[in-house]
Amino acid sequence: MSSITRLLSILELFSEAKPFLSAEDVAAELECSAPTAYRYVRELVDAGLLVRFTGGEYGLGPRIIRLDYRLRASDPLLAIGQPIMHELSEHSGFDVVMSRWYGNELVDTHRETYDAALDLRYGRGRPRPLFLGAAPKAILSTFPKAKLAILFEQYPEDIAQSGLGTTLEEFRASLLKIRRAGFYLSRDELEHGVSALASPLFTDDSSEAVGSLALIIPTQRLEFANLERLVESLREAAARTSQRTRAAIESRGTAAASLSHTVSPTRRST
Structure with a gap:
């Protein structure tokens, strides 16, 4: 070291x-x-x-x-996602959480609070379990086979305890169902009395998600909620966030490339 x-x-x-x-x-x-x-x-x-x-x-x-502030200010997914999350929270009547997958860590990066009385165990910057809850399962469902195989080799017990399967084939099959649905609903997986709907977020044309948006729903309110409408609103918000983030990143790259072509190289004096 x-x-x-x-x-x-x-x-x-x-x-x-x-x-x-x-x-x-x-x-x-x-x-x-x-x-x-x-x-x-x-x-x-x-x-x-x-x-x-x-x-x-x-x-x-x-x-x-100060570094955390700069990270918030420079993260296009967060900058673009915050107003959309606020809109979704106001429209749905539930808290909305953005989570990001960094290497082999999953952390919440922002929470739009609708119910201030809802006390969540996890918050910005605190690593979460990789396989429990709606957010990680929505993200994992987009991962390629090779990446899932590596994760299964590293965390077979955690994956089994999460209900995703005891073999690599079961693990992939469980995630494929989630991928086809485009969202995942967890019930009391991460915290008792707390359920969540999550949909993946993307920052480029890759099919591999970098994070998720999740609606946080008190479990006791699930039976009264219009899940079909909530899923539709969540998926639309996640798709809008992903699309606008991709466009912002591409625009920034195009601008940088244009600038590099307009700046003439400094001539060496003789």
């Missing part, structure tokens, strides 16, 4: 259970010397990624907040 990798890995040591750490804690976790841990921590403080508190403990620093 390189020094920069070890340095940045310190940020992953902080959690809800351990929001503050000492340099000694860092040394123990990284299995490095105390002087090395102090040097790493000092560099992260200088960079604004950590902040030192009275008593010699450290916590996550203000630069992370």
